[in-house]
Amino acid sequence: MTLDRINRKILSALQKEARMTNQDLADKVGLSPSSCLSRVKKLEEAGYIGPYMAVLNLPKLCRSVTVIATVSLKDQSTEAFRLFRQAAQEIPEVVECDTVSGVFDFFLKIVAPDMLRYNAINDRLLDLIPGQINISSHVVLETGKPFRGYPLDQLLDS
Template identity: 75%
Template sequence: MQLDRISRNILSILQQEARITNQDLANRVGLSPSSCLNRVRKLEEAGLIGPYLSNLNLAKICRSVEVICTVSLKDQSTDAFRSFQSAAQSHPEVVECYTVSGTFDFFLRIVAPDMARYNDINDMLLDVLPGMVNISSHVVLTNVKPFRGYPLDALLEQTL
């Protein structure tokens, strides 16, 4: 899908203000409300927008521990990767899982209620491929720069 200036503006605004009304969005991008709604629906249908999520302030809701893990598999087969990916997806506390290049194979972000639960998840992930998984855990002390959206202007300026 080709993104013109208006669609780029819609994406930028929705990324920062997902709860904006269609009327306000239309005013900000210079379209009628019906045209704006049609654009948003087309962007959703093309898979460029969604799902809609809320950023929660977990520290104000409950106690938790956040752990960043790097994972290396000794078995580099497709089956081993699929087994580990499936295990990571099966635990709701694994909130992000990336397959990456470099010195390790996966990057995980795990959020658990306490270290005991994190240790249980760690043990379950190690047991997926006994003796074949190495997990290095890094407890997050402070999130200095939380994710607040992609730098669309910088990323898209080369495509025009």
């Protein structure tokens, strides 16, 4: 499947407002509603779109603490990395886990109800391979720019 100009417009529009009607999307990208719906379905089937999620206003919903944790493993084996990734997958409060290059092996974004729960998560991760994991925690004080989508115009034109 090619990402022509119309498909790029569809992706950009849906990234900004996934709940718009097919009619509104078709108007925005200059297609008939049936052609637009057909393209959206093809983009979904090809894996360019999905899953659909709502962006929640967490501070309005509840109290929470967000922590960015940098993780280094002393054991650089494939098995140690697999074990750590699996543990991160199993902890619901770990909302993102990226394997990275450089000084650290992982960046985690953890959202917990309080520091007591965060400490329990931290201890659980440290206990995976006792003495072999180093975690440095960075409490998020304020989010100056929340994630609101990818810069498709810049990424797709390069």
